[in-house]
Amino acid sequence: MAYHLTSLSNILSPLSLLLTASFSLFTSANPTCTYLEIPIHATASNEVFPIPTDLDYTSPAAISALIQTLIGDAVTTFPLKPTSFDGIVAARYCDPEVVVANRSDVIQLYMSGVTENNLYWFGLGYPNGIDGDMYSTVDFASKQGYPTLAIDRIGVGNSTHPDPITEQQVNLEEAVSHELVMALKAGTAVPGKVFNRVIFVGHSYGSVLGNAQATNHPDDIAAFVLTGYGVSTIPVAADLPQTLPLPAQTYDPGRFGSLQLGYLVTSSKPGRRGYLWGRPGSYDEAVFEKDFDDEDVVGLGELASIAGGLKEAPDSTAPVFIVTGDADDVFCLLATCGDGASSPQAQACSLFPKSEKCDYFIPQGTGHMVSLHYSAQESFARYHAFLAENGF
Template sequence: MTAGAHLLRLAALLAVARGLQLDTAFVLSQPTHGLSAAGKAACLRGNIQVTASANNTKLALQSPAGQPDLTQTTVDMATAGVHYAALVGGGPTHVTGTFQLYAELCVPADPVAARKVQTLQFLNHGGTLDHTYWDFAPGYSYVDAAAAAGYATFNYDRLGYGLSDHPDPNQVVQAALQREMAHQMVGVLREATIGGFRIKNVVGVGHSAGSALIMAIVGKYPADLDALILTGISTSIEGIMVAQVAFNLIPAALDPSGRFNGLDKGYLTQGAVAQDFQFPFYRYPDFDPTIFRKQFDTRQTTVFGELLTFGGVIAPQPAYTGPVDVVLGQQDYIFCQANCSYPTNQAQTFVDALFPASQGKSTFLQANSGHLIAQHYTARDGFAHSLHFLKRNRL
């Protein structure tokens, strides 16, 4: 393709993005238009206001005064015989508010394909990540892969992450409120007309903590989502605490980059050594060092408020009958201690145990991959599997 032809194609794709409209109760402030990482999707980006209420858990937990305080909390959480979540958990506390969230709506850049979209995928990132996990770089973008297969995606930063609001990290940013906010957004999207077409199906797609949230949604609202794609999660939790220690968490406000200056010290991120990121997230040498460095340099925050309360909203879902796909990196340390085939396929164990009534179960162990399956060389294999799962279930 000549330079002139390339510029003409780029102009045409941007025209699709500028023409993208979201006919819903959402009002996007400061909207922008652009393309996904490899230009397969035209995207509308901006901030939305979401009002929600939830019965959070009153946590006997304060933001750390500094690094020694946080390090001791990490030790306390890893102490033998201590169930830390129960130790600091109290009764319910009602939380309500209106919060600003950053969101991206993307449709196939091909106008003909965009008009045929019937299924939207509701994407949810993991801890210390943000919306960029799903659209990271050419070849490492689930948004691109989904658009090429004819799907729309709704991708956002959860409360307390990325470009979204950062309220109290202990008492407000918890699983119950995240679930109610997600439920509000799914409800709006189910009634949406996007670029002139009506959404018929909404599929929940999560990674790690984002998968836990997707499960929490259908646990309370089973009719919200027509199918689930859960990645980076299993019933094997033995590696979680070791991984958390390996993270070498620091108050994000103390990160030398200065990216998190001004945040409450209850917002945490991995330490400033790249190995703190590699151990729990990546399998060497099965990743591009440039991608690894970009992910490390753009890492985000997490909070104990969310991490300590997900256990209260996740449980087996015997009432959910929709299709469920579970994808794990074969060498995921956090949820498999680096061997997701031991003692059996952990993805299959997970889907059978938590979704016994699901019609259309599917699993995939992505070869040569750690926890961040979207940032390994084999990322496209995982993408292709999940998109085939949707096609097979007529979604």
């Protein structure tokens, strides 16, 4: 049964009572964060996409049409090619400001969506985002006693940038995530820290990678929180053209001049607003402006391979909690997700048939950027309540 929208105070109070009753809390000053560069070697079989050698990278229409063709081609099976990654994953590890005894060996691993890096999880700024911690997933988790690791996916931020077409795809990125989880559990990712349970928290493409990890490595993750997530790529492709995708190197040579042509950005401010941000009045205009000004990149291979991550995970038993706004234009046609059993959120639970519990929350008036809307604190509270109820 799905959660229903209630006031934030009704969520925070039970959560606080649950924590106080179940654990001994010891407060410290603030979360202590450390910048890390984690070496990773991973291998996978990536798809070989038919990218025209004469693709007009100066044309957003040509780029969009190619992506729509590759995403929407459900009939063609593309050949696979062994591919490897050898590089670093940049990350910020944070010890929580509140110590909860049975959470010391649990870590929340954050995986951002396209054109976002680890700063998405800090409210677009480090150590504080816009309006302090209003939009900081890390800060909320810290107050509940969870260690966190917010990473730059390969190809964004300070992580190694592989080939954006042949290497930066769902299959290889999932393999990188798997190796990262193994390193967290072995104590080699965060010096001096061993984590026996990993909670995967994804946004958008990051959530798709979480789905892929549940499918390919069902024993990796103890619980999933998938935000900005749905089951169909049809809306993903349908409304992408409005963003006017362009090569990052030509759009902003000062920041991205060294990147290959297959690394893209959304060049249209109105298009990015319509695609990712939903209804006016559901977010702070200053947050939108900063997100547009500071956007990161997306690999053409990521967009082309996205359907490969939306598959049933038949052996994963981990609890799953889905948070997707009712005005999400990426996974819901016409930015209308609906409610109840017919919603993409509810349908997504069908991909986790053996999950101990799969549930969802639909923040009202909220677009794709779940953690950056006015509803962010309620979304944070909902998913942490779910984790607490399921033994985390």
